């Protein structure tokens with residue numbers, strides 16, 4: 053039984069303020085957020101600071117990291133008039149619905165989450181309880197708005213399946229088939245999975261210990277060019293077919309980044325560069341990356357010079373977000389059977 057038509061289409065997504073945004077965040081997520089502003093659906097984008105503290109964040113840096121992600125959103129083209137932009141901790145309904153979902157999701161479901169296994173590492177006993185229930189909070193983020201469409205990179209697919217399972221189980225348990233929508237992932241932007249520049253089998257990540265593994269949105273032209281020049285590759289020239297690229301993860305990644313930035317498909321990039329070595333390809337890629345990213349970086353720097361304006365935008369977004377979330381949370385509490393006497 054699909055209840056999609058019963059819910060107004062609404063886009064929701066989130067990004068953690070746990071380090072500088074990377075080219076992976078840009079190509080896998082934020083670029084798509086911007087395009088969706090013109091897609092006729094209401095768009096809500098959240099800086100998920102509650103998620104960030106599931107691993108240690110220096111308190112003196114967290115507020116600034118939250119402003120940085122907001123500045124990146126704005127610099128990439130999100131418009132606070134057309135989208136709701138805010139940080140999660142300013143809307144308490146997220147944490148409140150997450151508690152209900154902690155009681156809906158099953159331990160067996162959470163035990164299957166690969167991101168928890170990756171992030172907790174070997175010392176699982178020492179991971180925070182928050183890191184374990186992280187996907188329940190993510191489901192609450194989306195469903196407290198009855199979000200129907202969720203643009204994310206490929207690494208979040210499993211979490212979104214869990215969000216659907218939570219919605220479905222809530223609806224079944226409480227006998228309300230259409231209460232929460234079964235939200236749909238929108239994966240497959242220009243580059244749903246950008247890999248590390250040092251290891252083509254690992255995703256590019258803001259939390260990677262090596263800064264050379266990623267391009268940050270705050271890197272200047274020299275840093276970008278240097279990182280691309282030193283990116284790991286193999287000695288072979290670029291092939292003329294996609295199949296030949298599959299077994300060469302580093303080459304595949306650089307070609308993928310090129311095609312995403314240029315807005316062309318992989319085949320076209322190969323048609324242009326087949327037979328050439330990385331000595332020829334890398335400078336062209338660096339040039340393309342620099343021309344795309346430098347205006348974004350400059351705009352981020354301009355915005356960061358006025359933190360009060362960023363705070364105002366987030367505060368305004370939080371008020372608008374709360375207006376949507378609070379009635380949905382209240383309805384949820386009624387369905388659960390919580391007593392309300394005021």
Ligand code: AMP
Nearest residue numbers: 067068076080081204205244245246256
């Ligand atoms: P995070 O930085 O983990 O909060 O991720 C924010 C968004 O960026 C999510 O939608 C991720 O799926 C996406 N993302 C993060 N890293 C990458 C990457 N290397 N390639 C593609 N998308 C990514």
Ligand code: TRP
Nearest residue numbers: 064065066067068100103190193
């Ligand atoms: N877990 C997501 C990530 O790390 C961030 C996130 C939190 C999110 N809540 C969300 C993404 C809700 C989409 C919808 O990338």
